[in-house]
Amino acid sequence: MNVLELKRVSKSYGSFLAVDDVSLTIEKGAILSLLGPSGCGKTTTLRMIAGFTAPNSGSVIINGSDVGHLKPYDRNVGLVFQDYALFPHMTVFQNVAYGMKYRGIAASEIPARVARMLGLVRLGSMEGRYPRELSGGQQQRVALARALATDPQVVLLDEPLSALDAKLRLELRLELKEILRSVEATTIVVTHDQEEALSLGDEVVVMRDGRIAQRGSPTAIYNDPADRFVAEFVGRSNWFNAGNWRDAANGFVNYESVAGISICGQAKPNTSGKVDLCIRPENIDVLAAGEPATMDENTMPGTVVDVAPLGADVHIVIDIDHGPRVLAIQKSGSQRTSFGVGQSVRIGFSPADVLVF
Amino acid sequence: MTLVVGLIFLLTAVFLILPVVTTVLMAFDSRDYLGPFPPQGLSLQWFDKLWDEQYLWAGFYTSLIVASAATLISSIVGTLAAVAMSRMTGAARDVLSSLFLSPLIVPGVIIGFALLMLFSALGIGSPLTRLIAGHLVITIPYSIRMALIGLLGVKSSLREAALSLGANEIQAFLTINFPLAKSSIAAGAVFAFAFSLDDLAISLFLSDFNTFTLPVALVGLLRSSFDLTIAAAAVGLMGVTLILLLVLDRTVGLDRVVGLSVDKA
Amino acid sequence: MKADKNQGILLLPAGALFIFLLALPLVLAGVESFREFTPGRIGSVGGAPLTLASYAELLHPVYIQYFALTYALSFISSIVAILVAFPIAYYISRRSTPTVRKGVIFITVGLLFLSHLVRIYAIELTFGSTGMFAPLLTALGISMNSREYIYFMIVAGLLQYSIPMSMLILIGTIQNLNPRLLEASQSLGTSAFRSHVNITIPLCVRGIVSVFLVSMTMGISAFAIPWILGRGRVLFVSNLIYSRFNEVANFPSGAAISVIMIILCVVMIYIVSRVATLADRS
Numbered sequence: 001m002n003v004l005e006l007k008r009v010s011k012s013y014g015s016f017l018a019v020d021d022v023s024l025t026i027e028k029g030a031i032l033s034l035l036g037p038s039g040c041g042k043t044t045t046l047r048m049i050a051g052f053t054a055p056n057s058g059s060v061i062i063n064g065s066d067v068g069h070l071k072p073y074d075r076n077v078g079l080v081f082q083d084y085a086l087f088p089h090m091t092v093f094q095n096v097a098y099g100m101k102y103r104g105i106a107a108s109e110i111p112a113r114v115a116r117m118l119g120l121v122r123l124g125s126m127e128g129r130y131p132r133e134l135s136g137g138q139q140q141r142v143a144l145a146r147a148l149a150t151d152p153q154v155v156l157l158d159e160p161l162s163a164l165d166a167k168l169r170l171e172l173r174l175e176l177k178e179i180l181r182s183v184e185a186t187t188i189v190v191t192h193d194q195e196e197a198l199s200l201g202d203e204v205v206v207m208r209d210g211r212i213a214q215r216g217s218p219t220a221i222y223n224d225p226a227d228r229f230v231a232e233f234v235g236r237s238n239w240f241n242a243g244n245w246r247d248a249a250n251g252f253v254n255y256e257s258v259a260g261i262s263i264c265g266q267a268k269p270n271t272s273g274k275v276d277l278c279i280r281p282e283n284i285d286v287l288a289a290g291e292p293a294t295m296d297e298n299t300m301p302g303t304v305v306d307v308a309p310l311g312a313d314v315h316i317v318i319d320i321d322h323g324p325r326v327l328a329i330q331k332s333g334s335q336r337t338s339f340g341v342g343q344s345v346r347i348g349f350s351p352a353d354v355l356v357f
Numbered sequence: 358m359t360l361v362v363g364l365i366f367l368l369t370a371v372f373l374i375l376p377v378v379t380t381v382l383m384a385f386d387s388r389d390y391l392g393p394f395p396p397q398g399l400s401l402q403w404f405d406k407l408w409d410e411q412y413l414w415a416g417f418y419t420s421l422i423v424a425s426a427a428t429l430i431s432s433i434v435g436t437l438a439a440v441a442m443s444r445m446t447g448a449a450r451d452v453l454s455s456l457f458l459s460p461l462i463v464p465g466v467i468i469g470f471a472l473l474m475l476f477s478a479l480g481i482g483s484p485l486t487r488l489i490a491g492h493l494v495i496t497i498p499y500s501i502r503m504a505l506i507g508l509l510g511v512k513s514s515l516r517e518a519a520l521s522l523g524a525n526e527i528q529a530f531l532t533i534n535f536p537l538a539k540s541s542i543a544a545g546a547v548f549a550f551a552f553s554l555d556d557l558a559i560s561l562f563l564s565d566f567n568t569f570t571l572p573v574a575l576v577g578l579l580r581s582s583f584d585l586t587i588a589a590a591a592v593g594l595m596g597v598t599l600i601l602l603l604v605l606d607r608t609v610g611l612d613r614v615v616g617l618s619v620d621k622a
Numbered sequence: 623m624k625a626d627k628n629q630g631i632l633l634l635p636a637g638a639l640f641i642f643l644l645a646l647p648l649v650l651a652g653v654e655s656f657r658e659f660t661p662g663r664i665g666s667v668g669g670a671p672l673t674l675a676s677y678a679e680l681l682h683p684v685y686i687q688y689f690a691l692t693y694a695l696s697f698i699s700s701i702v703a704i705l706v707a708f709p710i711a712y713y714i715s716r717r718s719t720p721t722v723r724k725g726v727i728f729i730t731v732g733l734l735f736l737s738h739l740v741r742i743y744a745i746e747l748t749f750g751s752t753g754m755f756a757p758l759l760t761a762l763g764i765s766m767n768s769r770e771y772i773y774f775m776i777v778a779g780l781l782q783y784s785i786p787m788s789m790l791i792l793i794g795t796i797q798n799l800n801p802r803l804l805e806a807s808q809s810l811g812t813s814a815f816r817s818h819v820n821i822t823i824p825l826c827v828r829g830i831v832s833v834f835l836v837s838m839t840m841g842i843s844a845f846a847i848p849w850i851l852g853r854g855r856v857l858f859v860s861n862l863i864y865s866r867f868n869e870v871a872n873f874p875s876g877a878a879i880s881v882i883m884i885i886l887c888v889v890m891i892y893i894v895s896r897v898a899t900l901a902d903r904s
Binding site: 051087 | 512514515517518519520521522523524525528532533536537
Binding site: 361362365366369372373374375376377379380383391392393394395433434435437438440441442444445453456457459460461462463464465466467468470471472473474475478490491493494497501551554555557558561562572575576579580583587588590591594595598599601602605606611612 | 646732860873
């Protein structure tokens with residue numbers, strides 16, 4: 001059953017269309033990531049669900065009833081703000097208890113309930129502290145506990161991890177997911193961080209210029225992006241411009257790129273003229289000058305510009321002869337990482353890994 | 358370079374503080390007339406005289422009533438206006454804010470003179486009401502300004518968090534915005550009280566022979582008999598100032614006063 | 623729409639007081655300034671004929687002198703205040719320890735909160751005929767009864783306010799400056815003094831202008847300082863207005879002087895801000 005449904009929702013500010021005819025559904029207990037660059041309309045969408053912004057047209061439906069006319073306090077939507085918005089003059093206990101009295105929870109029940117919420121986010125011993133006495137990660141968890149404390153129908157997280165440092169972000173991401181799963185919260189996570197979106201969401205919605213560019217599972221978004229924008233925004237990518245194609249066979253064709261480079265990839269039925277070819281860096285093999293390529297792999301010669309060992313992966317930057325600069329990501333420990341800067345190499349990638357737009 | 362700055366610093370400190378010190382010392386002078394500095398002996402005679410100076414005490418009581426009433430009214434009125442202003446867009450807020458601060462650039466004498474003409478034309482008001490009304494003109498700008506600074510300092514996400522947790526607009530204001538802006542509003546009240554207590558120009562026009570404020574009484578003494586009872590009164594007023602300062606330091610911290618509250622522009 | 627209505631209600635009390643206690647009286651004063659004055663009456667008669675007499679009277683050199691003196695002494699004290707307060711404010715916000723800073727701010731705010739009559743009285747006790755400097759001045763042959771000495775006393779009185787006020791505003795301004803800019807300039811080989819002239823002062827133009835305007839407005843409105851320290855021989859425009867009311871009960875004239883004073887004040891603020899904006903751009 002759909003807990004939340006947006007039906008053809010639009011919002012404009014003056015002549016600027018912030019959200020343009022967006023329709024969305026989310027099932028009970030699911031986590032949906034709303035991903036996009038700043039200004040794509042994801043925050044406006046979130047504010048319309050919460051009730052801070054009224055749509056110009058379309059409807060917001062929660063559990064079957066249209067809530068478009070309801071004030072934020074008459075909807076039961078839990079919100080975790082980017083800056084957490086913890087009340088600085090209240091203790092952790094008071095922060096978490098704040099919503100309970102307005103949502104009609106009996107005063108006698110509140111302490112036990114707060115304790116349960118704080119247990120859930122593993123802050124059981126902190127209830128007497130003030131927000132300023134907590135670390136960033138602890139504040140984030142208090143904000144989550146406060147939002148979940150009133151059993152909201154929908155939980156909205158606005159860039160929940162962006163204020164934390166990289167290491168903490170990874171830890172909390174997992175924890176956040178576990179907590180949301182354990183209380184079966186129906187959740188929308190708004191973020192511009194693709195890793196966060198892909199790792200938290202059961203499904204990902206990519207937004208661009210107020211519209212939905214693509215909706216799909218994290219795997220589908222990455223492996224089968226709908227257009228060049230999604231491919232560029234999610235993950236890293238190498239690009240070749242190509243023109244005419246020839247020699248079609250078995251669904252594959254040879255695309256002519258710059259300076260006589262020919263790239264074999266999947267045929268695109270309605271292709272006419274120019275196409276953009278995208279190859280993910282982890283799909284590129286770096287081969288020493290004499291090393292043979294796998295059968296029917298695309299290969300092209302180039303020169304190593306940079307080798308950066310980044311722990312598990314090694315990032316190798318290569319200038320293709322007469323072509324663009326590409327990034328190849330190789331697993332550390334494989335023999336394909338021992339290249340020196342200036343060395344002549346070849347790159348190889350399978351036609352199946354070429355995304356054609 | 359440092360030497361020059363040091364010298365300026367020292368001279369300025371002497372110039373600003375020496376008169377205060379001189380006054381305190383002279384207040385304890387044992388001579389029964391105003392003689393040349395320094396005092397030849399110490400006594401409390403001027404404080405005894407001050408104790409019996411009914412004229413000054415009457416002014417002091419009136420001043421306390423006027424300042425308290427003006428502070429209370431302007432804190433309420435100013436906070437209400439600041440709440441509305443804090444929700445406006447930047448441009449509208451700037452216009453209103455310079456409008457409400459404009460009384461501060463009008464010389465007090467003109468405000469007093471114009472108010473006197475208004476009150477006599479309408480034939481209304483006891484001297485006490487007239488004084489309180491007159492003081493509101495100079496206290497409300499401080500109340501609005503400080504309340505506005507306090508309210509704008511509360512992030513809008515806090516209010517939104519309260520709304521999303523089920524508090525309505527009024528509940529959110531009373532539990533979140535107001536408590537967080539309280540110290541700033543209190544500082545505004547201290548300013549209002551201090552400037553009301555110190556006003557002479559407006560009070561002079563609105564006082565009469567029976568109802569007058571402390572500065573009106575003091576200036577009368579200053580112009581008639583320049584004796585050391587006034588030095589004793591000055592020491593008392595320094596005590597009042599010290600209390601106000603400590604209240605201010607406790608509520609907002611003096612550091613925050615710098616550059617925001619005194620800047621009239 | 624609903625939000626707008628609520629805001630209107632919240633603004634209503636302050637707005638009503640503002641209109642009733644400031645705008646209306648000033649308009650009334652403006653009208654009064656055109657009324658004909660009948661000597662011996664208190665104020666003007668309700669339907670007295672309109673005339674420009676009260677303004678024409680102000681063209682007399684004696685009155686122009688009051689205005690000139692008021693502006694000249696206020697100007698001197700404003701400039702001195704900036705020259706003195708700027709280096710101190712700079713030192714306090716950049717070099718001093720927190721304790722010194724706190725102490726200076728405590729004393730400065732304290733001076734501003736102290737009754738202005740107390741401070742005028744203190745100036746008279748210190749620099750007047752019974753003060754500690756009297757013997758020295760007499761020895762130097764400086765007459766404490768000269769008009770020039772009275773000017774000095776009045777400027778000293780004005781400075782008691784403008785210096786602490788300027789310091790507080792400038793400390794605020796300088797705190798918001800990025801010290802790295804100055805370091806950058808010095809690392810490029812500019813001398814410390816030139817760095818200040820080139821970097822710090824232009825960035826503080828806004829602060830300095832607002833300090834100047836606040837000091838000027840305070841000086842021009844000064845009432846008790848010239849009234850007491852001027853010993854009846856030197857008067858500011860404020861005192862003139864009061865004497866119109868108190869001594870000759872010529873309300874139209876007092877109103878006319880008020881109108882001119884407000885116009886001059888607004889013109890000054892406009893010109894100075896305009897010049898500052900232009901200087902900012904270049």
